[in-house]
Amino acid sequence: QLQLQESGPGLVKPSETLSVTCSVSGGPISSRIDYWAWIRQPPGRGLEWIGSIYYTGRTHYNPSLKSRVTVSVDTAKSQFSLKLSSVTAADTAVYYCAREATGAPSIWGQGAMVTVSS
Amino acid sequence: QSVLTQPPSVSGAPGQRVTISCTGSNSNIGAGRDVQWYQQIPGTAPKLLIYADDNRPSGVPDRFSGSKSGTSASLAITGLQAEDEADYFCLSYDNSLSGSGVFGGGTKLTVL
Helix, strand or coil, X not given: CCEEEEECCCEECCCCCEEEEEEEECCCCCCCCEEEEEEXXXXXXXXXXXXXXXXXXXXXXXXXXXXXXXXXXXXXXXXXXXXXXXXXXXXXXXXXXXXXXXXXXXXXXXXXXXXXXX | CCCEECCCEEEECCCCCEEEEEECCCCCHHHCCCCXXXXXXXXXXXXXXXXXXXXXXXXXXXXXXXXXXXXXXXXXXXXXXXXXXXXXXXXXXXXXXXXXXXXXXXXXXXXX
């Protein structure tokens, strides 16, 4: 059974780079039909799609975040990662990773809360 | 301001039928892009209820159904149960945003 688990720093200072990693277990990250996505949710608010990556490294990003976002994949470690630069308090959120099968994020991690504060 | 528009809240009594709308535009739902629906219990990750407009993943009760017409989509829940009280989100993809995913703002369902 496929499982995803996020890991992150918990607290990041303003202007620094937020990094979160998603570990995939129970199935191959090199699946030819899946993308791997990042989605976030600020406290008490709705969901925002950040971007996704194919195992070959092909990426899609939300244009509103594209200048600050990098998503990468490490197939050897069965992990994919999110980096968000120049963070502000507005980037405080629960960051979810998900398997995007047939265009639908279908299996989600439990989420990692990241707070931006000095 | 979300690209997809949902009502902030809906309510219904146990056993009743409720619908939640998701309105987009000709660059997303109206362009034929698939619509997904998620249920989120506070403090937990969203759960996929409907994918590709009207398909249910294995394990999702048939009380949940999806439909799409023009630039809008709907989620219907029949035989409302107390456990259905949650937040519901729609998701599609937008051709004018380089194929980026776009969510609705979410709808809080209250079971009276």
